[in-house]
Amino acid sequence: MPRLSPDETAPEFVLPAADGTTVSLADLRGSSTIVYFYPAAATPGCTKEACDFRDNLNSLKGAGYTVLGISPDPVEKLEKFAASENLNFPLLSDADHAVAEAYGAWGEKKNYGRTYEGLIRSTVVVDPEGKVSVAQYNVKATGHVAKLRRDLGLD
Template sequence: MSKNKLSIGDEAPDFTAPTDDGTFTLTEHRGKNVILYFYPAAMTPGCTTQACDFRDSLSALAAAGYEVVGISKDTPEKLATFRTEEGLTFPLVSDPEKTVQDAYGAWGEKNSYGKIVTGSIRSTFVVDKDGRIALAQYNVKATGHVAKLRRDLGIDSSSR
């Protein structure tokens, strides 16, 4: 497992990283609630399901004051293709060196179909307006995670 698991109240590690269409710097979003979700690979079935669930919930999340940012080890070029193919409208951060994933404890050993492997740990963090971790969830499931996150955040599931 990663050595850097974060907990509620911890300061969120700041980062600047490339996206599919520029760069993203976490501290530039202070004063806003930011959902950072880490996923293994763009254009795979589970990651596509999760990204589309975030896309489909974006207006409800935004109305409740949350921004969404996806982070993976994919190249900006692959992320641009993913965005276009799935109609994604939130930033997709490229972390090929895994520095952001490591800082958040989202890179390490995990159980994949009964085997222990090293890779991206599907994780979600809510960074509050002051730059602190308000929610830290490791080893989340791709399917149904956004609905659960909305329940955890008290966001009405009847609105989109």
């Protein structure tokens, strides 16, 4: 899948959230949105990354950003993950990974010498007009939010 680049229009999506609602990128037009893709809820790296977003959410919101986490997990697993980690932002289920594919966050991965298709830990920042302002792929779970904050000029 081709990766997104700054100034491209971000692909629209409508996905079910862990809280039972549905979230649409179009509904967030007018504010900046951080869309981060993570492989699996309740795994060590994904938990660390989600908790970093949770712990930085007030300052991100204060700077005008909405945070959305997207994984291929079913809604039920996301609901448990959100509750167990007291996550304070929407977790969205992309079970068929169509949104991840559209964002270039699904593709070939290598792990312990094995090659397979899967979710590539990625973050895309969408500006108020729906354009990509930042696109980061193969990000590290630990320290990613701090780096993103620096990249956005928030630190």
